[in-house]
Amino acid sequence: MSGGRTLREQEGRAGLVLISPTLIITLVVVVVPLLWAIMLAFQDARLINIRRTGVFGNYTLENFSYVISEPGFWTSLINTLVYTVAGTALSIAIGLVAALALRDRFPGRTVIRASILIPYVAPVVAVAFLWETMLNPQYGIVNTWLDEPIAFLTQARGEFLGIQVPVALLTVIAFEAWRYFPFAFLFILARLQALPAELDEAAVVDGATPTQRFRYVIMPQLWRIIALLSVLRFVFTFTKFDDVYLLTGGGAGTEVVSVRVYNFLTARDDIGASAAQAIVLAVVLVVFLAVYLRFFSGGEREQR
Amino acid sequence: MSRDRIERRLLLVLKPMVIALLFLVTAFPFFYMVMLSVRDIQELILEPGSLWPSAFTFDTYVDVLTRQGFLTFIRNSAIIAVASVAVTLLISIPGAYAVARLRFFGRRQVHFLFLAVYLFPAIVLAIPLFVLFTMLGLRGSLIGLILVYIAQTVPVTVYMLRNYFETVPQSVEEAAAIDGCTRLSTIWRVVLPLSKPALMATGLYAFMIAWNEFLFALLFLVERRESWTVSLGLSQLAGSIEIPTTVLMAGSVVLTLPIVIIFFAGERLLTEGLTAGAEKG
Numbered sequence: 001m002s003g004g005r006t007l008r009e010q011e012g013r014a015g016l017v018l019i020s021p022t023l024i025i026t027l028v029v030v031v032v033p034l035l036w037a038i039m040l041a042f043q044d045a046r047l048i049n050i051r052r053t054g055v056f057g058n059y060t061l062e063n064f065s066y067v068i069s070e071p072g073f074w075t076s077l078i079n080t081l082v083y084t085v086a087g088t089a090l091s092i093a094i095g096l097v098a099a100l101a102l103r104d105r106f107p108g109r110t111v112i113r114a115s116i117l118i119p120y121v122a123p124v125v126a127v128a129f130l131w132e133t134m135l136n137p138q139y140g141i142v143n144t145w146l147d148e149p150i151a152f153l154t155q156a157r158g159e160f161l162g163i164q165v166p167v168a169l170l171t172v173i174a175f176e177a178w179r180y181f182p183f184a185f186l187f188i189l190a191r192l193q194a195l196p197a198e199l200d201e202a203a204v205v206d207g208a209t210p211t212q213r214f215r216y217v218i219m220p221q222l223w224r225i226i227a228l229l230s231v232l233r234f235v236f237t238f239t240k241f242d243d244v245y246l247l248t249g250g251g252a253g254t255e256v257v258s259v260r261v262y263n264f265l266t267a268r269d270d271i272g273a274s275a276a277q278a279i280v281l282a283v284v285l286v287v288f289l290a291v292y293l294r295f296f297s298g299g300e301r302e303q304r
Numbered sequence: 305m306s307r308d309r310i311e312r313r314l315l316l317v318l319k320p321m322v323i324a325l326l327f328l329v330t331a332f333p334f335f336y337m338v339m340l341s342v343r344d345i346q347e348l349i350l351e352p353g354s355l356w357p358s359a360f361t362f363d364t365y366v367d368v369l370t371r372q373g374f375l376t377f378i379r380n381s382a383i384i385a386v387a388s389v390a391v392t393l394l395i396s397i398p399g400a401y402a403v404a405r406l407r408f409f410g411r412r413q414v415h416f417l418f419l420a421v422y423l424f425p426a427i428v429l430a431i432p433l434f435v436l437f438t439m440l441g442l443r444g445s446l447i448g449l450i451l452v453y454i455a456q457t458v459p460v461t462v463y464m465l466r467n468y469f470e471t472v473p474q475s476v477e478e479a480a481a482i483d484g485c486t487r488l489s490t491i492w493r494v495v496l497p498l499s500k501p502a503l504m505a506t507g508l509y510a511f512m513i514a515w516n517e518f519l520f521a522l523l524f525l526v527e528r529r530e531s532w533t534v535s536l537g538l539s540q541l542a543g544s545i546e547i548p549t550t551v552l553m554a555g556s557v558v559l560t561l562p563i564v565i566i567f568f569a570g571e572r573l574l575t576e577g578l579t580a581g582a583e584k585g
């Protein structure tokens with residue numbers, strides 16, 4: 001690591017040498033495949049003829065027109081959106097409640113806190129199987145508590161208090177909220193515990209009630225972390241595959257786009273169409289993010 | 305009674321209820337998991353509502369480990385996880401040091417790249433990697449999977465380590481340099497020994513990702529049963545009618561327990577590393 005004329009040049013060279021393994025592996029396993037995925041989306045690619053497609057292959061828009069004209073795609077996009085928005089909102093709301101409840105010390109807090117974190121830490125395959133078993137119509141424990149067994153994961157529609165509800169989709173959303181509220185809980189609790197105590201104390205002296213303190217003292221200091229969490233959870237949930245695939249396999253009205261991408265890739269062996277749907281999904285995500293960030297940063301400027 | 309008094313009273317009642325509910329909702333499913341894994345399937349069919357088995361049995365664990373092949377799956381998962389941790393650390397230590405300490409061309413852009421990789425949807429990457437590994441005949445081999453896991457964890461681990469390296473006083477490093485240490489030996493002898501908690505946290509994170517991951521294991525390994533990871537094995541066997549649910553529950557416990565133990569062994573380190581940015585708000 002010598003040979004440079006100045007110390008500054010040496011430092012620059014050393015930096016590049018040390019960072020290069022990181023860069024190489026992200027380039028080879030993430031950036032290059034991404035470009036290839038985009039190429040595949042514009043080609044008629046199947047595993048049989050894949051060697052004939054190349055950089056200079058025949059580019060076409062056929063995959064996109066084929067994918068978009070299938071009604072199943074739009075249904076799955078709407079499912080994805082409902083699943084993501086509801087899952088994100090619920091997991092953050094429950095995480096906030098949990099963080100507020102566990103903010104102050106009490107005997108047994110460590111145990112409760114540990115218990116809250118387990119759904120997030122445990123492997124998704126194990127918890128999905130656990131839910132499947134608990135909700136099983138024949139021998140699941142949840143159904144033994146009910147008068148009439150409900151097929152939570154295989155029934156597309158059902159009636160609840162006289163209203164038609166998408167049973168399986170709601171169950172998958174509940175799973176999402178249950179599994180990811182610990183994530184929001186961790187971040188919000190960390191922020192809560194870093195808040196200066198003086199503000200809260202001053203509000204008490206001024207005679208603010210607990211809900212007033214929450215509304216006017218605590219919440220304004222939490223908005224930023226909640227906004228960040230919303231973005232993170234939205235991005236992760238929007239393209240999530242494991243949870244829905246493991247719970248329902250995409251059946252009973254829960255098919256999300258990522259499960260469709262997987263089915264086109266493996267069962268239908270239609271790589272081009274699969275890639276086209278993945279690209280559409282990514283583009284929709286980017287558009288949502290752009291709108292959100294614009295809206296959000298605009299709102300922040302007004303607040304100042 | 306004033307509004308303040310009413311609210312305080314209400315909270316005094318509500319708070320323990322919320323806490324109890326949260327505990328029930330998170331702990332009960334795992335209690336149920338363990339209880340199902342130590343009973344006979346006949347008992348479950350006859351008495352699905354009972355929580356305490358009338359006779360404890362560990363035959364379910366013997367069955368799942370030997371006959372269903374979970375011992376092999378555990379070996380595969382362990383190989384993948386340990387290799388991922390080792391290589392991730394090997395790559396991210398110099399990378400994080402460079403980002404924390406050295407001024408080089410493109411240092412600012414590197415952050416952007418990492419954030420993009422962190423947020424990047426795995427399902428988009430799955431397609432070209434599936435095609436590539438099929439073409440190279442790497443499907444069914446563990447090496448391809450390890451590579452993917454490393455690429456997915458390195459951006460986060462570089463970020464976690466960098467935060468920690470920045471807290472190591474520069475003067476300590478300068479002292480080492482004056483004593484004749486080269487850059488690499490400074491990292492090895494001074495920075496790393498001071499960063500043990502961060503290294504532990506990073507290793508745990510990489511281990512958890514590799515142990516829990518499902519999508520890429522499914523895409524790359526599903527056709528070769530002897531290469532299955534524990535996660536993949538459980539998901540594939542869960543659909544079969546011949547294997548009793550109680551045996552599969554024993555499999556879930558085998559899959560979950562190591563990760564829960566590891567997490568709580570290093571919990572403080574891990575949550576502090578991951579939420580470090582949150583405190584700045």
